[in-house]
Amino acid sequence: xxxxxTRALANVVKVLACVVGAVFSLAATQAQATDKNSAAATxxxxxxxxxxxxxxxxxxxxxxxxxxxTVTLKHTGHLPKAAMGHNxxxxxxxxxxxxxxxxxxxxLDNQFIAPGDKRVIAATPVIGSNETSQVTFSVxxxxxNETYAFQCTFGGHSALMQxxxxxx
Ligand SMILES: [Cu+2]
Numbered sequence: 606x607x608x609x610x611t612r613a614l615a616n617v618v619k620v621l622a623c624v625v626g627a628v629f630s631l632a633a634t635q636a637q638a639t640d641k642n643s644a645a646a647t648x649x650x651x652x653x654x655x656x657x658x659x660x661x662x663x664x665x666x667x668x669x670x671x672x673x674x675t676v677t678l679k680h681t682g683h684l685p686k687a688a689m690g691h692n693x694x695x696x697x698x699x700x701x702x703x704x705x706x707x708x709x710x711x712x713l714d715n716q717f718i719a720p721g722d723k724r725v726i727a728a729t730p731v732i733g734s735n736e737t738s739q740v741t742f743s744v745x746x747x748x749x750n751e752t753y754a755f756q757c758t759f760g761g762h763s764a765l766m767q768x769x770x771x772x773x
Pocket of ligand 1 (some may be wrong): 689690691692757758759763764
């Protein structure tokens with residue numbers, strides 16, 4: 606009886622060791638894949654916007670080594686521009702609330718940005734379901750110790766659709 610129990614225990618230990626080994630090698634493979642992705646996409650990022658007011662990711666690090674940085678906004682939702690339009694507007698964190706307020710007044714005809722708003726560092730046009738838009742800005746416009754924010758200024762979305770951006 607005790608012999609059987611020992612053998613059964615040994616088998617459990619073997620199976621566990623196998624599972625642990627598999628998890629570790631999977632984790633290593635994923636870490637490698639992540640490294641490759643970030644190396645290839647150093648000076649650009651794709652941000653998804655959906656029907657539930659999410660920006661994915663909602664934080665972006667801009668490497669100081671980049672001359673230009675490109676943001677591609679991809680609308681992954683199903684709703685059209687008029688109902689669930691999204692844009693991506695970069696300002697300092699301090700300027701963000703007023704830029705959103707003025708953008709709301711400017712409306713869709715102005716891409717929800719007040720005409721000539723100098724507080725806007727970069728902005729994409731408003732897009733709807735399955736559309737993408739892009740903006741490239743000079744990294745020299747960013748200061749190392751400033752806190753930047755991005756938001757969607759489309760009709761009232763800024764309360765939920767916010768993210769942060771940092772020069773690293
Ligand atoms: Cu939006």
